[in-house]
Amino acid sequence: MEAKAAMKLTAEGGVEVHTIQVDEPGPGEVRVQLHACGLCHTDQSVLEGSLMFGGPIVLGHEGAGIVESVGPDVKDLQPGDHVVMTCTAFCGRCKWCVEGQYSQCADMPLNAARNGIIRTPFHLGDADLSAFASVGCLTEYTVVQERSAIKIPDDIPLPEAALLGCGVFTGVGAVWNKAKVNPGSTVAVWGAGGVGLNVIQGCAISGARTIICIDRVGEKAEFAKEFGATHSIDGSNADAVATVLELTDGIGVDYSFEAIGNAGAMSEAYTAIRQGGICTVVGVAPFTEILELPAGLIAIQEKTLQGTFYGGGAALRDYPRLIDLYKQGRLKLNPLITTTYSIEDSDKAYADMAAGRQAGRGVVLFQN
Numbered sequence: 001m002e003a004k005a006a007m008k009l010t011a012e013g014g015v016e017v018h019t020i021q022v023d024e025p026g027p028g029e030v031r032v033q034l035h036a037c038g039l040c041h042t043d044q045s046v047l048e049g050s051l052m053f054g055g056p057i058v059l060g061h062e063g064a065g066i067v068e069s070v071g072p073d074v075k076d077l078q079p080g081d082h083v084v085m086t087c088t089a090f091c092g093r094c095k096w097c098v099e100g101q102y103s104q105c106a107d108m109p110l111n112a113a114r115n116g117i118i119r120t121p122f123h124l125g126d127a128d129l130s131a132f133a134s135v136g137c138l139t140e141y142t143v144v145q146e147r148s149a150i151k152i153p154d155d156i157p158l159p160e161a162a163l164l165g166c167g168v169f170t171g172v173g174a175v176w177n178k179a180k181v182n183p184g185s186t187v188a189v190w191g192a193g194g195v196g197l198n199v200i201q202g203c204a205i206s207g208a209r210t211i212i213c214i215d216r217v218g219e220k221a222e223f224a225k226e227f228g229a230t231h232s233i234d235g236s237n238a239d240a241v242a243t244v245l246e247l248t249d250g251i252g253v254d255y256s257f258e259a260i261g262n263a264g265a266m267s268e269a270y271t272a273i274r275q276g277g278i279c280t281v282v283g284v285a286p287f288t289e290i291l292e293l294p295a296g297l298i299a300i301q302e303k304t305l306q307g308t309f310y311g312g313g314a315a316l317r318d319y320p321r322l323i324d325l326y327k328q329g330r331l332k333l334n335p336l337i338t339t340t341y342s343i344e345d346s347d348k349a350y351a352d353m354a355a356g357r358q359a360g361r362g363v364v365l366f367q368n
């Protein structure tokens with residue numbers, strides 16, 4: 001079938017929108033009609049070249065929609081089911097899964113390229129296109145493995161639901177699954193973008209008493225207060241570490257998070273934790289960046305520096321928890337949507353994100 005989609009066709013090229021052909025779902029696959037797709041910095045990293053370009057690709061990985069058709073051997077989904085995509089659909093059987101480290105699953109569709117199998121469900125003329133993060137959601141229709149599409153209740157608006165697929169899952173998941181923030185603790189979060197705001201609301205849900213947000217755009221840091229930040233720091237004109245120390249009686253925070261993907265910010269986030277504190281890196285920096293730290297302090301001050309990928313969680317378990325919190329009004333989704341776009345305006349949507357013009361997320365809505 002035909003679908004309008006946003007794609008990157010060459011290493012040097014930018015976003016292009018074309019009408020493509022989308023395959024029928026194969027064994028174990030479903031074809032999904034997308035209703036919304038949030039835009040994430042990871043797509044931007046592919047566009048800018050800081051993440052490797054592996055060939056023509058349909059962009060987008062934060063999508064929600066309705067199952068249009070199912071292939072042979074699909075067990076749990078049927079046409080009409082509302083679904084949110086997940087980039088880390090895990091197998092449940094490999095050595096990482098049995099240790100509960102689902103986002104490192106050796107057999108996740110995201111690792112298909114590493115396993116030598118690249119599924120290309122999209123076609124434009126002679127070009128076969130793969131799906132970004134094995135979901136490829138910036139298209140009217142996509143084809144994914146059944147386990148990459150998580151069924152959700154029909155009464156959640158699909159644009160809000162789409163945000164669960166990356167920003168919310170990554171941000172709240174980092175708090176729940178990796179840092180395990182204790183009630184009453186103090187936290188500092190570098191970055192008030194689509195992930196950082198969700199780290200902040202995750203910390204608020206977990207009962208942190210002080211949540212300091214640092215962003216180089218002062219209004220964004222201030223906007224974080226809507227999601228539970230208690231203090232904001234404009235990183236462009238303040239010494240962030242010194243201000244965090246001032247706000248915590250000179251000892252530093254119990255937990256810090258870096259949600260930008262910048263080595264300088266990671267260094268600040270590490271410096272700002274107290275002795276025995278935990279610094280969790282959520283942002284993905286360009287692979288060429290090197291992080292420098294005062295090596296002597298790691299042992300002496302018993303500081304922990306850890307990374308987490310995509311929230312480190314299990315979508316099958318965590319999406320229903322997030323949906324419950326949303327229904328109770330404790331997890332904010334609608335205020336995360338700053339601007340909506342049509343698929344034809346994908347180029348403008350990415351340009352707005354690159355220029356930092358969105359306080360939360362830009363979301364592409366499909367006309368269906």
Ligand SMILES: [Zn+2]
Nearest residue numbers: 040042166167
């Ligand atoms: Zn993402």
Ligand SMILES: [Zn+2]
Nearest residue numbers: 091094097105
């Ligand atoms: Zn696995």
